[in-house]
Amino acid sequence: MNYLKMLSLLGIGGAHPGGLSLTKKIFESEQIPLNRIILDAGCGTGQTASYLYQLGYPITGLDFDPQMIQHAKKRNQQLNIEIPYLNEDLSHTSLPANTFDLILSESVLNFTSLPDTLSEISRILKQNGLVIAIEMIRKAPLSSDEEDELKAFYGCNGIFSVSEWEKQFTQNGFTIYKVLHEEDLILQDMGEPSTEFSPVETLPDDAFTLLSEHEKISNKYGNKLTFSVFFARKTILK
Secondary structure: OOHHHHHHHHOOEOOOOOHHHHHHHHHHHHOOOOOOOEEEEOOOOOHHHHHHHHHOOOEEEEEOOHHHHHHHHHHHHHHOOOOOEEEOEOOEOOOOOOOEEEEEEEOOHHHOOHHHHHHHHHHHEEEEEEEEEEEEEEOOOOOHHHHHHHHHHHOOOOOOOHHHHHHHHHHOOEEEEEEEEHHHOOOOOOOOOOOEOOOOOOOOOHHHHHHHHHHHHHHHOOOOEEEEEEEEEEOOOO
16 A cells, blocks of 8 residues: 555545645635636545535546545535546546646645646646646755655655756746745634545555554654645747
8 A cells, every 4th residue: 555545545635735724725815716617636535626616616626546536426425516526647638628727736746747747737728727736845955765765655756846846847838927835824723624534434454554654754854844835827839
């Protein structure tokens, strides 16, 4: 079992840095018009997608993990809402080109092949479309052993700095127009849990072991890791 599989078996929603509180903060601050068509890329259990749907946005969810899609569809039933969910790989979707005004990615991109994924995101975005991506950031130097430990546990491509993330976007057809850092964001305590759990009925014991290891690693590297929110625009072809 790996980290992403653990999330799906435990049905963890709001696992991205800042959780749903950060998502709400972003949409309250950005004042994105309600007619903008949104893709929740790596939608997980549908927590964010259902929130945005209830605000009035036309939204589609996509996730490569079939268990996550089951969680999201169950949420549809519980809330009596109709959000379309696709069980597809973000690096190669069946979606038509120039479909979305905004693609939201909450701690997803670094678990994918970035050149393939960013190319596909560009394809399915409308001209001048936007990407909002929340990603883990290296804020202090890591030894090679430390970076290897993090990459092995999370299964990610690397532990990038802000400038390295900006380079990934610009090399793949996007223009970064704003970056928010953890210290820029004051998240309001809304009196609700930031993380949800909706585990499958038959749960392997090692799921909880892996969750405990995640907490230990988070504490171990708390002074070296943070997160940032990247706002990027699809580069207009001339």
